[in-house]
Amino acid sequence: GQGGVVVVDGEPGVGKTALLDEVVRSADRARTRLLTSAANELDMRMPFAALRSWLSADWLRGESAHPTVERARALLRGEGAGEGGAVAWEISVIDRLVDIFESLCATGPLLLVMDDAHWADPSSLRAVARLHETTDELPLLIVLTMRPLPRTEPLRGLLDQFTAGAIRVSLGPLADHDGTDLAADMLGAPAGPALGRALAWTAGNPLFITELVAGLQQAGQLTREPDGTIELTTTAAGDEPRLPASLTEAILRRLDYLPTNVRRVLSLAAALGVSVEAGELTAVLGAEAEEIDDVVSLAIEARVLSRSRDGLVHPSPGHPASNRDAVLVFRHDLIRRVFAAQVPKVTRASLQSHAAQTLMSAGGPVERIAEYLISSGVHLDSNGIAWLMKSANRLIIVAPENAVRLLSDAIGSTTDTNSGPLLRMLLVRALLWDGHAREAESAAREALERPELRQGAPGQFRNILLLLLSMACMAQGKVRAAHDVSIDAVREESILPNLEARHQGMLALESLLLENIPAAERAAERAETLGREISDPVSIGMAQFSLGFARYYQCRLEEGLRLGDNLVQQYESRAGGEGFSYFNPYTVSGYNLIQLDRPVAAEPILTAAVDYEDRNGGTMQTANLIALGLLHFLTGRWDDASTVLTRCVGTADVLGFASIAPTFATVIAICRGVFNGTPESIPDLDDDIGARTGAPIHAHARSLALEARGRPDEALDLLIRSCADAKPYWTDVAQYYIYPDMARLAVLTGRSADLRTIADDARSADSRIDTPSRRATALLCTGLLTRDPALLTESAELFTIAGRPLYTGLAYESLAAVQAEAGQTASARTALDAAVELYSGMEAEWVIARAEAWLRRLGLRLGRRGPRKRPKTGWAALTPSELRVAEFVTQGMSNSQIATQMLLSRRTVQTHVSSILNKLDLDSRVQIALSHAHGS
Numbered sequence: 036g037q038g039g040v041v042v043v044d045g046e047p048g049v050g051k052t053a054l055l056d057e058v059v060r061s062a063d064r065a066r067t068r069l070l071t072s073a074a075n076e077l078d079m080r081m082p083f084a085a086l087r088s089w090l091s092a093d094w095l096r097g098e099s100a101h102p103t104v105e106r107a108r109a110l111l112r113g114e115g116a117g118e119g120g121a122v123a124w125e126i127s128v129i130d131r132l133v134d135i136f137e138s139l140c141a142t143g144p145l146l147l148v149m150d151d152a153h154w155a156d157p158s159s160l161r162a163v164a165r166l167h168e169t170t171d172e173l174p175l176l177i178v179l180t181m182r183p184l185p186r187t188e189p190l191r192g193l194l195d196q197f198t199a200g201a202i203r204v205s206l207g208p209l210a211d212h213d214g215t216d217l218a219a220d221m222l223g224a225p226a227g228p229a230l231g232r233a234l235a236w237t238a239g240n241p242l243f244i245t246e247l248v249a250g251l252q253q254a255g256q257l258t259r260e261p262d263g264t265i266e267l268t269t270t271a272a273g274d275e276p277r278l279p280a281s282l283t284e285a286i287l288r289r290l291d292y293l294p295t296n297v298r299r300v301l302s303l304a305a306a307l308g309v310s311v312e313a314g315e316l317t318a319v320l321g322a323e324a325e326e327i328d329d330v331v332s333l334a335i336e337a338r339v340l341s342r343s344r345d346g347l348v349h350p351s352p353g354h355p356a357s358n359r360d361a362v363l364v365f366r367h368d369l370i371r372r373v374f375a376a377q378v379p380k381v382t383r384a385s386l387q388s389h390a391a392q393t394l395m396s397a398g399g400p401v402e403r404i405a406e407y408l409i410s411s412g413v414h415l416d417s418n419g420i421a422w423l424m425k426s427a428n429r430l431i432i433v434a435p436e437n438a439v440r441l442l443s444d445a446i447g448s449t450t451d452t453n454s455g456p457l458l459r460m461l462l463v464r465a466l467l468w469d470g471h472a473r474e475a476e477s478a479a480r481e482a483l484e485r486p487e488l489r490q491g492a493p494g495q496f497r498n499i500l501l502l503l504l505s506m507a508c509m510a511q512g513k514v515r516a517a518h519d520v521s522i523d524a525v526r527e528e529s530i531l532p533n534l535e536a537r538h539q540g541m542l543a544l545e546s547l548l549l550e551n552i553p554a555a556e557r558a559a560e561r562a563e564t565l566g567r568e569i570s571d572p573v574s575i576g577m578a579q580f581s582l583g584f585a586r587y588y589q590c591r592l593e594e595g596l597r598l599g600d601n602l603v604q605q606y607e608s609r610a611g612g613e614g615f616s617y618f619n620p621y622t623v624s625g626y627n628l629i630q631l632d633r634p635v636a637a638e639p640i641l642t643a644a645v646d647y648e649d650r651n652g653g654t655m656q657t658a659n660l661i662a663l664g665l666l667h668f669l670t671g672r673w674d675d676a677s678t679v680l681t682r683c684v685g686t687a688d689v690l691g692f693a694s695i696a697p698t699f700a701t702v703i704a705i706c707r708g709v710f711n712g713t714p715e716s717i718p719d720l721d722d723d724i725g726a727r728t729g730a731p732i733h734a735h736a737r738s739l740a741l742e743a744r745g746r747p748d749e750a751l752d753l754l755i756r757s758c759a760d761a762k763p764y765w766t767d768v769a770q771y772y773i774y775p776d777m778a779r780l781a782v783l784t785g786r787s788a789d790l791r792t793i794a795d796d797a798r799s800a801d802s803r804i805d806t807p808s809r810r811a812t813a814l815l816c817t818g819l820l821t822r823d824p825a826l827l828t829e830s831a832e833l834f835t836i837a838g839r840p841l842y843t844g845l846a847y848e849s850l851a852a853v854q855a856e857a858g859q860t861a862s863a864r865t866a867l868d869a870a871v872e873l874y875s876g877m878e879a880e881w882v883i884a885r886a887e888a889w890l891r892r893l894g895l896r897l898g899r900r901g902p903r904k905r906p907k908t909g910w911a912a913l914t915p916s917e918l919r920v921a922e923f924v925t926q927g928m929s930n931s932q933i934a935t936q937m938l939l940s941r942r943t944v945q946t947h948v949s950s951i952l953n954k955l956d957l958d959s960r961v962q963i964a965l966s967h968a969h970g971s
Contacts, residue, residue, distance in 0.1 A: 037959035038144075038170035040197055043180040045206030048242025051180040052366075054206065055150055058178055064145045066399045067176075068094065068139065073364065074154040077308045077410065079187075080436040081402050082121070082126060083111055085149060085159035090135075100138040107131040115431035120510075121435050121469045122687075123651035129162045130650055136166060136175060144174035153181040157189040164193050167200070169930075172948055172960045208239025211918075217241060224259065227266030228694035245950075250284075253292065281409040290370075293337060299375075301339060304363070305374035306383040306392055308406065311363055318397060319390040331363060341366050341551040356592045370405050387411035389467045395422050398511045411515050414448040415441065424454060427461045435469035456487060456496035463503045472510035498524055498534040505541050508604050510654065512689030514724055518545040533574075536565035540577030544618065547581050548690070548724050550762065556585045576602060576618065581636075581792045583623035590767050590803045592627050599623030603640070619647050619655055625662055630768055632806045641666060642939055645679075651939070655691035657683045658725060664699055671840035673877050674705050674914040678946050691723020698733050705739040706841075708881035714740035731757060736778065743881060751780040755789065758796065771800045771812055775845045778816040782852070783889065786925035790828050794820045808837040815846050822853050824862075831869075841882075845871035848886045855893040920947040925964040 043051050062069045068091040078084035086323060090111075095104050109115060110131060112475035116124045138723070139145050149155065149163070209217065214234050219225045226234060233251075237243035251257050260266045290298065293559035304311050317327045330469060334340040340363045365371035375383065391407035394400070395418070404426075408419065420533070423430075423441055430438040442462040449455065466475035479500050479582035501524040508517035521542040524537055540611060546555035559581040566574030579598045586595035597624075606620035628637035641663040648656035660683050667676035676699075683696035701717055704710040714737050718728040734757035738750035754777045761770045774797045781790035794816040801813040811833035818826030831846035851866035867890055874883045887897055906912045913921065916937070923933040930948065934941040950962065957963055 037961070038140075038173055038175035038177070040167055040177045040179070040201040042169060042194070042197060042201050043178065043204045043206065044183060046208075046240065047182060049206045049208065050241045051206060052150065052541055053241070054204075055148060055178070055180055058146075058148065066142045069146040069148065071150070073150040074152055074159070075308075076154045077406055079154055080409075080440075082125060082156055082433045083151070083162065086132075086162060087111060089132075089147060089222055092867060098139060099142075100135045101134050103131060103138065108649070111433070113429050114370070117482075120467060121432075124432065124468075125158050125161065127650045128158070129165050129702070129942075132162050133165055133594065134929075134945075136929050137169065137173065137931055140169075140173040140175050141929050144176070146176045146178065146180045147956035151182075151689070152179040153185055153187075153190060155190065157187070158190045160193045164196055167193075167196060168945065170200075171958065172930075172945075173951065174961075176848050180594040183549060184868075209241060209244070210239065211235060211360050214241075214244050217244055219250045219265075219897055221245060221248050222252075222257070225264045227260055227264040229267040230257070230265060233267060235573070236298045250287075253290075255521055262467045277681075279306070287373065287377075288791075290339065293333065293339075296326075297333050298377075298808060299328050300327065301334055302377045303372045303386060303522070304340075305365065305371045306386050308410065313363055315390070315394065315403070316363075319386070319393050329934050334363075338366055339370060340364065384413060386413045388413045392418070395419075396480060401426045402434040402437070405430055405434055405441055409437060409440055415445050416453075420445045420449055420451075420454060420458070424457055424461070427465070428670060431461070431465045431468050431689050438465040438928065439469060439471075440811055455485070456482070459485070459685055460496050460499050460503070463507070467503060467507055467510065472507045472829065476507040476511070479507060482856065484558060495529075495531050498527060498538070502534065502537055502541065505538070505725070509541075510689065512654070512691070512723070514545055514548045514690070518542065518549060521545055523659070532565050532569050533571055536562050536571050536574035537577075538570060540574045540581070543578060543581035552585050552588050555581050559585065572605065576605060576620070579592035580618040580620075580623055583627070587623070587627055587630070588768065590613060592631050592804060592806075596624055596627040596631065599625075599627055603643075617645050619659065621647055622655065622659060622662075625659070629662065629666055629669070630804070630806065632808050632839075634666055634838045638663075638668055642943075645943075646941070653691050654687060654693075656686050657688045657696070658690070658728075661692055661695050661699065661729070665886075668699070668703065669839050671873075671877050672916070673707070673879075675916050675943075677703060678916075678943060678950075681946070682943070688725070690725040691721050692725030692728070694721050694723070694726045695729030695732055698729060698736050702732065702739060703734045704935050705736065705743055706877070706879040706882050708879075708884070710740065710743070712740070714746075715743065728769070730761065731773060735773050735776070738773075738780075742780065742885070747780050748784050748786075751777060751784055751786065751789065754780070767800055767803055771797065771809060774800075774812050775815050775842055775849075778819045779845065779849060782849075790820050806837070807833045808839055808842070811839075811842065811846065813841075815849060818853070819849055824850055824857075824859075825855055840873045840876060841879070844870040844882070844886075847873070848889070851886075851890055851895070852893060855895045860895060863890065863893075864897075867895070867897075876905050908954050908956065910955065913951060917947050917951050917954075921951050921967060924948065924951075924960050927964075927965045 043054055045051050059069060059071065070092055072086050072088040074085035090104050090108055095101055098104075107128065110124070110128050116127075136145060136147070147166070149159075149239065152160075152163075155163075163177060163179070166175065167729050169175060174189045186194075211231075211234075214237065215226045215231050218230070218234055233247070234244060237247055248257075256268050257265050258268050286940035293301075298581050300316070300320065300322075305315055307316070307319070312325055313331055314324075316322075320327070331340060338859065365374075378386070381600050388411040391404050394404045394407070404422070408415065427438060427442065430441075439462065442458055442465055446455065446458050446462060449458065451586055459478065463475050463479045463482065464471075466478055482500055483497065483504070499888035501520055503515045504522040505524070508514070510522060524538040530538070539558045543555045543558035543562055546552075546558055559578040562574045563578035563582070566572070567579060579602055583595045583598035583602070586592070586598065601625055621640050625637055625644050628634075628640060637649065639658060645658040645663060647654070648659055660679050664676045665681040666671065667679060680696040680700050683693045686693060697719065698717065701710060701712075717733070717737050717740060720729055720733050726969040734754055738753045741747070741750035741753065754773055757773070758770055758777075774793055777793045778790055778797075781787070781793060794813070797809075797813040797816040799810040809832045813829035814826045814833065816825070818830060827846055827850035831850065834840075834843040834846055847866045851863045851870065854860075854863035854866060860892060867886065871883050871884055876888070891897060910918075916939075917936060920933055923936060928936070930941050930944045933939070934944045937944070939947075948963075951963060952958065955963065955966060957966060
């Protein structure tokens, strides 16, 4: 039930492919399903080129995962890619791949093979990295073959990830006696001394040995001696063997029996690239299909070419005889290079350029045309530039790096001022799509300085560039710079309504992040008005997103929720169509639902928000994770909160939300009594936009740390300063969380004036937003001020309705203190027991000790309490969420299926599975099921 990774490395020709052939045969004998692929050097810039053939095997059509396979294929073709950029597209593709292979592994073991992984594109390597994370849980074996060099940065990163968990098979050269044995096996007789010396020149490389022996045989330079050995022919005793001048000549000699036209076609095919479609070769060479079919058949028979249809690296007996629809690859790259070298460099460039022109005329795949154009090294002519302008939008999706190169070349080679603005705009788009926001910003600013763009240009290219520039700045977290660009754009006199609507939408988002709520509201209202006039759902969506958060900060939560729900409805009805790359359609509803004390409804919405960012690579993922962590914290699911907060580490975070996560985790650690630091050791938050929203959490963490160190007056002073520094709108949606602890500290320190102010502020927040938690907060603070048990009892009841066990416990703790002061010992003990039971459910050991110490000082004698901590290992160590995940694993569900059942993100489920394996000291999902079945 457990998989893994095997990395086979060695020099070219050392036997990696032969070993891989045996792996493939072994998989067939073991009835293990197999998907194979091969990377090549010319496709290194095309995303997912190295693994696309994994999705083309015929047997996938009979699998339940086939619909997902079809969606993945469509996505790889650039269909339904949206506007989220290359990162979002890549994440979406990888998620689909993980879904596919998880589903396949649920019904049996699966073997994925990638040959020549040293040529793999970065996207394919990142997909392999994600799949590697699942091999501890799934019967998935990944086999990669690669050369020692080259080692790209993405490949080095992947190998570093494999360090602890992959099997490494390094193939070195054959020893001399093994080399002669290999030659003897080929020749059917032992090698003589002279031939043995010649074989030593190959340095034990099996490919060189086989090619050399075959070449010498073909050249008639071997003879059988009377003693039965095979020897080189020599002119005189002691002469050096009459070997071919080089291995290249040996290979050519070996293949010189092939007809001249076959060798010519092979040379031209090799010059075109590592692989070529037979039909494409026919069109480029202007040959008859039957002629090319005959050539290919002979080359396959001679084991020079092989088919790669349906993901098969090598020929398969099941394929039909015709090769016209096959993708053809050279079996050995060395042979391809030898054939390609027979074509002069100039001729090779001309051939590749001709191939590009032929495919342009035939409407061929844009990525193939781009590869030929780049390989030819020829600057684009007017026809090439016209094709590029027409095809750039699709090329940007499927091969963004090549799009950037060709667009840059076109800009440098054209003097046409009419096409210049469009080309520059497309270049900025390509850079932005490919995740190069800084370069996109630079290219946009440079383009805007061009004379033809300073005063506007045909098609509103200036305003489009300004929009792309704003997006590039936002992608880097440079919100102020983006805001300034949007301000300039909306002031343009010649701006068209559709572009003004988009700019106003961006301006609303930027103003919101800059905490200028009135400006955000004005821009959003203008964007929505224009969007409705021109029926632009993107502008309307951006406006409703910003208005939803404006209403959130204005305490108009029901309005904010209606706007958020409308966004969710629009997104889901359009299956994630255009426009939602600018914002997360689930976030507004999620945030408003938390504030409205609707945790049951908030959880699936916030989980969907996290999943959306996982799929689209958005910049707001950490903000959504923090919100989901807050929800789990408020509802007492602190283990789930910790799991979610851990995910913030390493998550893209240009706006600075991630720095809140460790501070939030510190709050939980202090409450549980496992924080070993000091108040001063809690780092200050950064001055980033996102980090500033965590000021109340940061103040809460430090105040708890101060109280734990016996400094309650300093703790209260800190919280009072935090409230004084907070912006008015922020108090109503975030600051009120700390009022209960402030009121408790004011009682402990005897600061009645501060307690009165705190109670007044809590009642004021309650008057502006009518929710159970705010009403409960006001009642708790007022009850402590007036020492009124009835108010504190009502507070506990309302916190229970709001689904906030920690605060319910605080209300009961406060009630116990008031009753103890009044001498109502039995009632106080009952209230304290209720508080301790709630705190125990969260393992809040320090909070329990703090409450008991408070009541002890008030004269309440406490009974002896047993240990409350959960064990660290075994089934009893699993959290409630982990137990549910284990149940679903036992039922054979994949991570995706569990995520759907539990309303969690798949990454969170994966984290839970890893935690279960660690706590149970198991190695695979199968072992979880077996352990569960045995009643553990």
